[in-house]
Amino acid sequence: MKYGFALLIGLLLSLPVHATGANDPKTVVLDFYKLAMQEFKPREAFARYAAADFVEHSADSAGGTAASTVTFLEGLIKQFPDPHWEVVRSVAEGDLVFLHVRVTPAPKAPAIAVAEIFRVRNGKIVEHWDVIQHEPAKAVNPNSMF
Template sequence: MEVNTQEQNKTIALEAFEALFNQRDYALAERYWSPHYIQHSAHIPPGREGLFDLVRAIPETSKYELGLIAAEGDFVIMHGRYSGIGLPANWIAADIIRMKDGVLIEHWDVIQDEATREQSQSGAPMFGDSFPKEKEQE
């Protein structure tokens, strides 16, 4: 039964990110994020409304792409790319979500700017199997 819950949590977390970051459907997103949501990210104001207001403030061209998702108990970790966010570089993030009863209740993240081929000392891209195109970085 634990495996099913973890699989369900992964599905719900991905649907939540799709609703908020890609569709910008705030009514739908409210179903996924608890009204008592706890935000640990230093760059996002507290609560569900702090997150929603952040998304409202970024360009409509922004999008979230999932690279990898894993679950353990009530936690889901998503490794993804935020592009078109109005900054000089895309963000590559590990979003750590705690869930309860199918709802996102707490969040932490680790974010860094996506390196271009010229910036990558390892020679490997940070997300997927190719480096970002210059237009994606804008």
Template sequence: MSLEENKKNAIAFYKIAYLGNPKLAVEKFVGDEYIQHNPDVADGIEGFINYFYRMQQEYPKKSIEFVRCIAEGDLVALHTHQTWPENDEYVTMDFFRFDDKGKICEHWDAIQQIPKKSANPNTMY
């Protein structure tokens, strides 16, 4: 798979799961294993599916914007802007590793809440 294909697939995978269909996201884009590094999500494919189903049930009106996507080697990094209920906003950076078949097999992330006030006029993007 090319870097461009991996980028396209990482965005599609995350968007499908985030918007409420993690099982389809896994079927289309995940390989034989899924190693999870987010401590709030159980390891493995079922942990991923269960987490995103729960998030969809609890927060159906959340939204996501993909700000940047960077790929190098077998890694893709996504920089996103997430808006949750009551305009609770977060910046996330997700990293996905792809296996030799072009399937996602590992995930890391960092999440930061966007503060209501900033010491500078710059956005977090």
């Protein structure tokens, strides 16, 4: 019996541990996204959640740095002052976090589907990629993009 208990403890200790709490990659990304995109404070969000060596892969951000991405997002907010950013799905695997987002740039405007991919290291966002698809006026597929 004592060997069975020791074996059980050994098996439990060998299981992978998933981070939870403030430095959990999914928590970091969701907190970042809320502050940057839903509260319209990208500069504050990058200061708080982005690593010093942050790399932006989006073709919309000239320079590929945190500073250029903040400038791009601030311009986007000025261009569309009443957008709605809704995280429809979020998935985390290791240091990667994936978001499926519905963006409505203005009231009654067609939605935009955005797939966001973040890499997190030591509680800071170090990389970001995105894929963007505008909702067509008339979809040939009856299934929702969301």
